Amino acid sequence: MSDVVVFAGTTEGCEVSSFLARHKVRVLACVATDYGSKSLKEDEYLKIHAGRLNESEMEAMLRKCSPKLVLDATHPYAAEVTENIRTACENTGFSYERVLREKGAHQEKAVYVEDTEAAVKFLEGTEGNILLTTGSKELGKFTALPDAGERIYARVLSLPSVMETCKSYGFEGKHLIGMQGPFSMELNGAMLRQYDCKYLVTKDTGKAGGFQEKIDAALMNDVIPVIIGRPLQEEGLSVAECKHMLTERFGLTMKPHITLLGIGMGSEETLTIQGKKAVQKADLIIGAKRMADSIREPGKPVLYEYRSDVIGDYIKSHPEYENIVIALSGDVGFYSGAKKLLDVLKERNSEGVLVDGSESQGDSEKENGCADIDIICGISSVVYFMSQIGLSWDDAKITSAHGKNCNLISMMKHNQKVFSILGTGSAVAELAQKLVKYQMGDVLLYVGENLSYPDEKIFQAKASELTSYEGQALSVVCAYNEKARPSFSTHGIPDEEFIRGKAPMTKEEVRCVSLAKLRLQEDSICYDVGAGTGSVSVEMALRADQGQVFAVEKKDDAVALLYENKQKFAADNLEIVKGEAPEALAELPVPTHAFIGGSSGNLKEIVALLLEKNQDVRIVINCITLETISEALEVLKEYDFADREVVQLAASRSKEIGRYHLMMGENPIYIITCQKPQHME
Structure with a gap:
């Protein structure tokens, strides 16, 4: 007794039969000959019946097996067999589904004919050799051509019985080619050139029958394809659609294998051999159109998509795909979408989605969160x-x-x-x-x-x-840049390097300590409030070179100096904002850090706005007068900056007077650092 009976003998039939057996659904695969069964291997769940069956024999077998479903995956040109299977199912009452090989793409330069007789009739009015790839079954019909024995080169299966049949029609020697496919485009092309063919006769056998490889070879060698149409204009399920139906019908638990593939630059030449093997094995290609089209094979399903969440949801809702390749530009580790994809797939896995074919493995999972994901590197654009x-x-x-x-x-x-x-x-x-x-x-x-x-x-x-x-x-x-010079590895650009005017400037020693207290990161978003000449702004911009700095200044002469220093130090990530804080800060991006060098009496309002934008903002305030330090301490207390620090810095610099050096004191500065403790690392 079998759950499913598959009338196979085709690539599609073998694939569906193996799919069912892998997922422990009992299946009987029916093939016409022992040769047709060679692609299948019997096991506990897969049994094979080899031998041709007429309609009554089919009915008897179905009654004996009593299957839940009958799948007709026979060849699209086996019209009589398909009619018999349908009739047998109608007579016995068993559910029937047609698994139909997809047609090849329409070819503008090809000649389409209705049947074999029409192909012969067309060729009667032509000259030139013919490569016949339609098999031995209807080979006899082509003997109607007056010079068939000289013009036709017949490619058939290399079975003794087939060779004998062809010999009886008068085809032998170099005009009879016994070979087992599939055939690549290159091999097809070599045969066409070898026998100086002008025509190639084929059936629309789809991807599994190597149809596109034949057509491509013909067109590349200026050979006219003659395509014999399918005998039945029928509807059916593709292999992918069939697997989806079977998954739902039998409640199968799927274990898709996902490959994140770096495709190199995009041309076939920059795809690695490992990548090509993954593509050949895949039953679904996912990627942005340019990337997916650069690697997909004719007839292979494709999803044009680059958004990680959409891809994750699609894989979840289409369990029929067992081997999925997601195409990513260049190398998966070089500014690639692979990281976000892995995060999404890991999230789906943690929600119980069986991306890796098992329940979430917790800490024992691979780092990517899914044990059945392969990552294949590609050639990066930089290399x-x-x-x-x-x-x-x-x-x-x-x-x-x-x-x-x-x-x-x-x-x-x-x-x-x-x-x-x-x-x-x-x-x-x-x-x-x-x-x-x-x-x-x-x-x-x-x-x-x-x-x-x-x-x-x-x-x-x-x-x-x-x-x-x-x-x-x-x-x-x-x-x-031949003139490139390394940047300072720490804060502390000498004061004399800056373009200076009458605007106040935070001196080098104070600047060093203040910036150290800020603890900038390379992508920090910084405010410099009361920027003056821009010495702090410039140093911020050079340290946070992948972030952004906003220098806020209300005085015209200071703004002019800011622009000059921005250009001198090539601080392209420094934006100058003319205005008074806090109003000038309102429309700026959320800050991670803020330096307040001048507040014009608005310190409380400035701090309030900073905290409104980001409770985690780190603030450093410079105070020179006792009144300002008193105001700052009140602000810290009011806004509950439990984590705060006050440093008083008094620096002196030497000055030469004759033979002597005197230490000249700079104004003492109070450096206040504050940040909410619950947000501290």
Whole structure:
């Protein structure tokens, strides 16, 4: 007794039969010949019946097996067999489903004919050799061609019985090719050239029958495909749809295998051998259209999608796919969507979704949260591009400006080589304009667009020559700056380095301690309130070079100095805001850190606004008068800054007077640091 009877003998039939057996559903696979059973292996759940059955024999077998479901996965050209199976199911009352091989894509340069007789009739009016790939069953009909023995090269299965049948029709020697498929496009092409063929006759056997490989080979060799139409215009389930139906009908627990695949630059040449094997094995390709199309095989299901949450939900709701490849640009570890995807899949797994075929494994899970996920690295754009322009990348600063804040100008000022991924067609021009603005127009820019594709473009030019360049969004750049000088590794730019006027400036020693107390990170969002000449703002911008600094200043002369110092130090991530705090802070992004060097009597209001924006903000206040320190201490107490610190700094500098050195004291400064303790690390 079997749960399902599958009339197989095709790739689809074998795949569905094996699928059921793997998931412990009892299945009887019926094939016409012993040869047809070679793709299957009997076990506890899979039994095989080899031998042709007529309609009455089918009925008898179905009554004996009493299956819950009958699947007709026979060849799309086996019209008589399909009719017999349907009739047998109707007579016995068993549920019937047709598993139908998908048709190949329509070919404009091909000749479509209704049946074998029509193909023969068409070929009668032509000249040139013919590669016949329709098998031996209807080979005899082609003998109606007057010169069939000379023109036709018949490719058939290499079985003794088949060879004898072909010989009886007069096909032998070099005109009879006994081979077992599948055949690649290259092998098909070699045969067409070997026998100088002008026509290729085939049935629309779909992906499993190597249809597209035949068509591609024919068109590449200026051979006309003659395609014999399917005898029945029928509807049915694809293999994927059939698996989905079986999963729901029998309540199967699925164990999909997911591969996150770095596809390299996108062309077939930059896909690794390991990646190609994963694609060949996959029954679903997921990825943005450009990426998915670059690796998918003809007839293979594809989901054009790049959003991680949507991908996770799709996999959950489509358990019929057992081997899924998610295509990711370049390398999975180089500014890739792989990290977010892994997080999503891990989250789905923790919710009980059987992404890895088992219940959530807790601490024993692999780091990616799913034991059945493979990660295959690809060739990254930095490796490919730097090799193309002949530069090493081990000493380059590597980053991405695609969809994220990135202070490229500062990097290019302080690093001889900077590689970056860009994200828009105007990105090269915008970068060049900024370099010119910061007096770095002689920086050499290597630009790469559409890497590895036929329209790949790689060139070099000075930044000053590219200020109006309009390029491709799919691009990278490497900046080479011979004049680059390393940036300071700590705070403490000498006071004399800054452009100074009459505006007040936080001196070097005070600046060093204040910045140390701020504890900036590279991506911090900082306010400098009462920025003066901008000495603190500039140092903030250089330390938080992947973040942003807002220098707030109300005096015109100080604002002018701020712009001058911003340009001198190439602090492109420094934005100058003219106005008085707290009003000037209202529309700014949420700060992580704030330095208050001048408050104009509004200290309480400024602190209140900072806390309203971010309860976790870290604040450093400089006070020079006793009145200001008193005001600051009251503010700390009012807003319950239980974690607070006050440091009084008195610095003296030596001054030469004749042969002597006197220590000249600077004004003592009170440095106040505060942050809510519940938010401290």
